[in-house]
Amino acid sequence: xxxxxxxxxxxxxxxxxxxxxxxxxxxxxxxxxxxxxxxxxxxxxxxxxxxxxxxxxxxxxxxxxxxxxxxxxxxxxxxxxxxxxxxxxxxxxxxxxxxxxxxxxxxxxxxxxxxxxxxxxxxxxxxxxxxxxxxxxxxxxxxxxxxxxxxxxxxxxxxxxxxxxxxxxxxxxxxxxxxxxxxxxxxxxxxxxxxxxxxxxxxxxxxxxxxxxxxxxxxxxxxxxxxxxxxxxxxxxxxxxxxxxxxxxxxxxxx
Amino acid sequence: xxxxxxxxxxxxxxxxxxxxxxxxxxxxxxxxxxxxxxxxxxxxxxxxxxxxxxxxxxxxxxxxxxxxxxxxxxxxxxxxxxxxxxxxxxxxxxxxxxxxxxxxxxxxxxxxxxxxxxxxxxxxxxxxxxxxxxxxxxxxxxxxxxxxxxxxxxxxxxxxxxxxxxxxxxxxxxxxxxxxxxxxxxxxxxxxxxxxxxxxxxxxxxxxxxxxxxxxxxxxxxxxxxxxxxxxxxxxxxxxxxxxxxxxxxxxxxxxxxxxxxxxxxxxxxxxxxxxx
Numbered sequence: 001x002x003x004x005x006x007x008x009x010x011x012x013x014x015x016x017x018x019x020x021x022x023x024x025x026x027x028x029x030x031x032x033x034x035x036x037x038x039x040x041x042x043x044x045x046x047x048x049x050x051x052x053x054x055x056x057x058x059x060x061x062x063x064x065x066x067x068x069x070x071x072x073x074x075x076x077x078x079x080x081x082x083x084x085x086x087x088x089x090x091x092x093x094x095x096x097x098x099x100x101x102x103x104x105x106x107x108x109x110x111x112x113x114x115x116x117x118x119x120x121x122x123x124x125x126x127x128x129x130x131x132x133x134x135x136x137x138x139x140x141x142x143x144x145x146x147x148x149x150x151x152x153x154x155x156x157x158x159x160x161x162x163x164x165x166x167x168x169x170x171x172x173x174x175x176x177x178x179x180x181x182x183x184x185x186x187x188x189x190x191x192x193x194x195x196x197x198x199x200x201x202x203x204x205x206x207x208x209x210x211x212x213x214x215x216x217x218x219x220x221x222x223x224x225x226x227x228x229x230x231x232x233x234x235x236x237x238x239x240x241x242x243x244x245x246x247x248x249x250x251x252x253x254x255x
Numbered sequence: 256x257x258x259x260x261x262x263x264x265x266x267x268x269x270x271x272x273x274x275x276x277x278x279x280x281x282x283x284x285x286x287x288x289x290x291x292x293x294x295x296x297x298x299x300x301x302x303x304x305x306x307x308x309x310x311x312x313x314x315x316x317x318x319x320x321x322x323x324x325x326x327x328x329x330x331x332x333x334x335x336x337x338x339x340x341x342x343x344x345x346x347x348x349x350x351x352x353x354x355x356x357x358x359x360x361x362x363x364x365x366x367x368x369x370x371x372x373x374x375x376x377x378x379x380x381x382x383x384x385x386x387x388x389x390x391x392x393x394x395x396x397x398x399x400x401x402x403x404x405x406x407x408x409x410x411x412x413x414x415x416x417x418x419x420x421x422x423x424x425x426x427x428x429x430x431x432x433x434x435x436x437x438x439x440x441x442x443x444x445x446x447x448x449x450x451x452x453x454x455x456x457x458x459x460x461x462x463x464x465x466x467x468x469x470x471x472x473x474x475x476x477x478x479x480x481x482x483x484x485x486x487x488x489x490x491x492x493x494x495x496x497x498x499x500x501x502x503x504x505x506x507x508x509x510x511x512x513x514x515x516x517x518x519x520x521x522x523x524x525x526x527x528x529x530x531x532x
Contacts, residue, residue, distance in 0.1 A: 228464040231495050244498040245523075248508035255398060255507035255526050 003100050003183060004175060007162040008235055014103040016111040020118060021095050024143055027083040028091045035088055047073070048139025049081035051130040059135040067139055077139075082122040084141035094143045100163075101154045102147075107233065108157050109224045117224045121149020121216045128212020132195070140206050145213035148191075152217025155184040157225065161235045188214050259308060260342050265351045268303040268315060275312035276305060279336045283378065284371065286401070290443040291332045303331060306339075306348050313339040316348045318356055318364060325517040326362035333366075333382070345385055353389075357414050363514055366391060368408045369401050386410050395510030395524055399485055402445040411512060420518040423492060432457065432464050433494065435474055438481075446484030450474045465496035468503040475504060479529050486529065492521040501525055 031047070033039025045067035052059060054074050059065075073080060085091035106114040125145020130136075159181035167174050188211065195207035230236045231244055247253060268276065273295060281288030295303070303317030314335035321327040330352075335345050356364065368383050377383075387393075391410035400407035413419055437451040452466075478486050490497050492511065506525040515522035 226464075228496055231499075244495045245492065247498050247502050253502055253508055255509045 002166045002168075003097070003163050004166045005164045006100060006104070006158075006180065007164070007177070008104045008158055010103050011107045011229070011233065012110075014106040014111070014114075016106050016114040016118070017098060017102040020102070020115070020143075021098060024083055024085070024091065024095055024098075028085055032084060040086075043084060044086065044139050044141050047077060047080040047084045048141045049077040049126050049130075050139045051134050051136045053077070055130065055134040059137055065137045067137070078123050078126045079119065081126060081139070081141050082119070082143050082146050085143070086141055090142060094147055097147050098143065098150060102150050104158060104161075105150050105153045105221075108153070108221070108230050108236075109226050110229065113224050113226070117153070117217075117220055118146045118149065120220060121152070121213045122146030124216035125149065125206075125209040125213030128215075129206045129209035132208035140209065142206065142209075144206065145209040148210040148213030149217030149220070151184050151187065152214040152219075153221035153224075154217075155181055155188075156218050156221050157230070157237075158233075158235050159238060259339065260344060260347070263306050263308050263313065263344060263347075265304050265306050265348055268300045268305045268317065270300065272305050272312050272315075273300075276315045276332070276334075279312070279314065279334050280332060282337065283334055286443050286445075287332075294442070295332070304348065304352055306335075306344055308339075312336075314344060314348055316352050318352060318361075321515075324515065326360055327515060328356060328361055328364040330364055330366035340381070345382070346389070349385070349389060353412075353414075361414050362418055362518075363411060363413055365394070365409055365411050365512060365515075368410065369405055370408065371401065371405050383408065383410075386412075394512050397487060397509050397524060397526060399528070400441075400447055400487065401443060402447075403484065409512060413514075418514070418518060420514050423519055423521070431455075431494065433466060433497070435466055435470060438474055438477055440481075440483070441487060446482065448478040448481070448483040448486050449488060450486070465494075466500055468500040471500050471504040471506075475527060475529065483529060486527040488525045488527075489522050490525075491516055492523050 028034060031039075032043040048067070050067060085094065102114075102118075105117075109117060122143070122145050125148060126140065129140055129145070159179060161180045162177040163180050163183045164175050164177050165183060167176060191207050191210040191214070194205060195211055276295075277288055277292050280291045298319065300317075302319060303315065305312045306314045306316075314333075316333040317331035318328045319331050321329060330349075333345070333349065335348075353364070366386055368379050368386065370377055371379060387410070389412070391412045393408055394411045395409050397407045397409075399405065432455040433452055434455055435450045435452050438448055439451065441447045441449050475486060486506075487509075488501070488506065504527070506527045509524040509526050511524065512522040514520070
């Protein structure tokens, strides 16, 4: 099940989304050698976020020391790790989600605010992952935390918008449409279940980063959204949005 | 055949005609005379005509393009001296001016008519009837516009009947940044005010994009302080952020001039009666 598009018209050009897509792609191709060895491993250790590196907590779960504890740029890695990825699938998957959901979230706040919002969600995501296992020595990379924030914002802004999902069953390809609340709700449930059941000892998906980013996005959007920009958005909120001009249909509002 | 009508010709209005033209308008109504004098002096005589019998000016008409609109015009001061009325001169004057506009590619023209009563007679009644017979259609009426009890009717006419739009233009681009930047008493009126507004290019990071109810209230209070009676505002129909603040401060919807700016883009009219607050 994979989202392929949403029925959410875009109002303004999403410059910030374009820039973030480009930055991630450039980082992947240039800094990470497009996933080739040894560039990939070196970049993950150099720019990935290693909780134990900054918390100096004991490695209670005995995670493997992939990079050595002196590697990485410490706290700065919270930011740099957001632009690093672990594989082609990882980078494509993340950027695809950003492409699908990011434009409408940017529409709701403007480009500059969106960049700040995105980075903040990424920071909260990294911290959430850190708190789930402060002594972890596994480097964390990926835009998923920040993009989780975008999805959290999306579910608050446009819960009813239909998202087209691609469904592949062996060799049957089909698409169907579900409301954003169902698709993104399903996604966050998977993350929570994953977070509860994974031990965190061996790496893999940073579920808590996804959850932290998602919650950060769902909360921060109340601060970041611009009601004026949302005013004419046909799919905002839970109720069928009225065209603002229809307010004058009320006989009380006529001269 | 009517001899006077045969003798008369319509020609461009010159500066030297101005005195006679204003005299005709002043005969009719002092407020109109003042407003016409100012307007004709300020904006010039282009598009204006007089109908003359030899050297004697019997009437005037004209049109002005509306800035920023696609081939939209307003009919300008159109008056006939009393002795020349009822002989088809008004109609002829209008027809010739309209033909000229049609040749220039005009799309729509509007005309404003007062319902001013003198001794119980609507002195513009025959003008209104003439416009209607010509094919002008009533689009909106602003009550108490010129003065208490004197309303303004605006009529519109499409040069090509097929150019009337079926759909409203849906504009979804980024919202313009709108700011009020002054208030003024509307020409020809007693105590009717309007706010001037501008569109700014960009909005500050934390600034508002549109005026809000408080901003509108500041304007209303200022008009009240100046002794204003009523506030009239017009906006294009594609601005989405204006409606809530206007409604919240007690503005009422008067109506719209259809396809005013271009096909599908109308001019919305709102009014606020300060005496009822």
